[in-house]
Amino acid sequence: MKRTAFSLMTALLAVMNESEPGDPYYVLAQYFLYHFDQLKELNIYDVADACFVSRSGIRRFCQSIGFDNFSDIKAEAEEWKRQCNYFIGYGARPQYKDYLSQQITEMMEEINRLITPTVLNRLAEQIHASRNVVLFTSDFSGMTARGFQQSMVVMGKLVLIVTDAQNIPGYLQDLTEQDLLLTVSVTGNFATVMEPLVRKTAACKVLITVNHDRCFWAMYDQVIYLSEKDNANARTVYSQYGTNYFFDILYSCYVQKYLDNGRQQGPFSEPSLLENTKNRVQKRLE
Incomplete structure (x- = not known):
C-alpha cells in the first residue's frame, strides 16, 4: 500500500476531530499524539494494551490514515522535531506582535x-x-x-x-x-x-x-x-x-x-x- 499521508500529526488530529471520544480510532490517535516524541520507543504490544485494541486493529488504523503498518508510523518519529522547530521557533520571537504586524x-x-x-x-x-x-x-x-x-x-x-x-x-x-x-x-x-x-x-x-x-x-x-x-x-x-x-x-x-x-x-x-x-x-x- 502506498503512503498517502502528508503529515502524521495532521492525520492523527483529523481522526480526533472527526471521531467520538470513545471510538477506538479516537483512542489510538490520542495515544500517538501524546506519545509523539517517543514514537521510536513504542512497542505495538504496549500500544494495544494501553488502548484496548488488537494488533490487527492497530494495523487497520494505520492504513486508514495513509500508512501501511505500525512500523511506518514509528518511522515518522523525526516529524516531532520538525513540528517543534516549525511552530515554536516561529512563535518564540521577541516583540512578537510588532513583528507579526509588520x-x-x-x-x-x-x-x-x-x-x-x-x-x-x-x-x-x-x-x-x-x-x-x-x-x-x-x-x-x-x-x-x-x-x-x-x-x-x-x-x-x-x-x-x-x-x-x-x-x-x-x-x-x-x-x-x-x-x-x-x-x-x-x-x-x-x-x-x-x-x-x-x-x-x-x-x-x-x-x-x-x-x-x-x-x-x-x-x-x-x-x-x-x-x-x-x-x-x-x-x-x-x-x-x-x-x-x-x-x-x-x-x-x-x-x-x-x-x-x-x-x-x-x-x-x-x-x-x-x-x-x-x-x-x-x-x-x-
Whole structure:
C-alpha cells in the first residue's frame, strides 16, 4: 500500500476531530499524539494494551490514515522535531506582535504586486468554466480552503476540498481536462509529497506556493507565487495568513465578474457523473 499521508500529526488530529471520544480510532490517535516524541520507543504490544485494541486493529488504523503498518508510523518519529522547530521557533520571537504586524503588512503589499488583476481574472475564469473544481491541500491548511468553499456556494459554484486525511486517489482519478485542480502548498512540501498523484490526473493543474523550485513547472500548468522570495521549508506569515488573503481577493474578483444584478445565488451548473464515479456509487449501494 502506498503512503498517502502528508503529515502524521495532521492525520492523527483529523481522526480526533472527526471521531467520538470513545471510538477506538479516537483512542489510538490520542495515544500517538501524546506519545509523539517517543514514537521510536513504542512497542505495538504496549500500544494495544494501553488502548484496548488488537494488533490487527492497530494495523487497520494505520492504513486508514495513509500508512501501511505500525512500523511506518514509528518511522515518522523525526516529524516531532520538525513540528517543534516549525511552530515554536516561529512563535518564540521577541516583540512578537510588532513583528507579526509588520510582516503581515509587507506580505499583503507583496501579494498585491504579484497577484495582478490579470492573474486573478484568469483564475476566476478558469474556476467559472471548469466542470469540477478541486482544492487540493494538506489537512492542516484546510480551514482556509473551507472558507473559500463556503463562500463559493452562494455564487452557484460547488468546490470540492481534498486533503491528505482522505482517500485521495479516489477523488483525483476521475478528473478530466474539463476540470481544475488547485493545489495549495505554501512551503511546497505538500506538493512535493503528492507529486505522483498530481501527475496522474488529467485536470488543468494550478499551484499556489512560495516555493520557487522549477520542478513544479513540469507538474503544473500554472504556478502562482505569493512571494518574490523562496520561503520554502519555513513557517512564515504566508503559511498562516497569505492563503487567506489570496482567497479573499480571488473571491472578490469572482463576485465582481459573475454576480448577476439583483441575484445573490446563481443556479448550480450540475456536472454529470463520470462512469467511474457511477460504478463506485453502485458498488457502495450493493
